[in-house]
Amino acid sequence: MGQVTGKVALVTGGGLGIGRATAMTLGREGATVMVTDINETTAAAVAAEIVAAGGKAQSMQQDTTDENRWQAVVAATEAAFGKLNVLVNNAGIAIAGPIETFSLEDWRKQQAINVEGVFLGVKHGFPAMRRAGGGSIINLSSIAGLKGNNSGLAAYSATKGAVRLFTKSAALEGALDKIRVNSVHPGLIETAIWDAILPPGEARRNASDLSQRAANAVPTGILGKPQDIANGILFLASDQSNYMTGSELVIDAGMTAR
Ligand SMILES: NC(=O)c1ccc[n+]([C@@H]2O[C@H](COP(=O)([O-])OP(=O)(O)OC[C@H]3O[C@@H](n4cnc5c(N)ncnc54)[C@H](O)[C@@H]3O)[C@@H](O)[C@H]2O)c1
Structure with a gap:
């Protein structure tokens, strides 16, 4: 028996990186998974992989900033699978740059996906989870939501700090309905998000760039894998x-310990 057998899970941004590893892991551990992503093709490929491995999954295209689409995705999940027990608000982007030259347009775009997308997920996840008798919502924050840094991620940090505290208030609102809400705070994980984060002038990301970064920034010297985060999300x-709600699960190989 898997760790989430019988549960129905929705994973946003499930086509790549941490979202993909999470969808695959939940599927392998017995959940029925609705995989969504702004990229319809990658979401469909992940759902197909889960099914090919013997699990149950479907996919839908979803831009998490679109409130009407949230209603459609939650309704389609309940129609297809009968309920919603787990929601992983994973979709996110990273736009790097110094504050003085950072455009308001990029600030708003990043806020829309990283903060408003999470708000909409909780807003439309709550009623479905109440109908299911409870549930677990997992919001992707970051170690950038726990501490500041001077590597051009101020605007990103602002979004992830917002997710951290929104999660705690949502946990309080959901508590009596048995809806748990927790945040996950990854450190340095090898995914495509770093294509955008690397500061201007630095060589485009490749595995050795990131490994070099990890060697300098991570106490263990080890770059994280999406599976390292998926394992924590599976637990939540x-x-x-x-007995966990309103908590922060930090998975960073010691980065915030110093
Ligand atoms: N990789 C890291 O080191 C790291 C560290 C801390 C936090 N995080 C967070 O983890 C989450 C996943 O990041 P990742 O590294 O796997 O990134 P990724 O770029 O590999 O994958 C993100 C996925 O989200 C999708 N997406 C983007 N905008 C979307 C939108 N508006 N609606 C729906 N889907 C959308 C993308 O298509 C992609 O499939 C993000 O919230 C990110 O901020 C990542």
């Missing part, structure tokens, strides 16, 4: 974490 999705 499962009943093993039943």
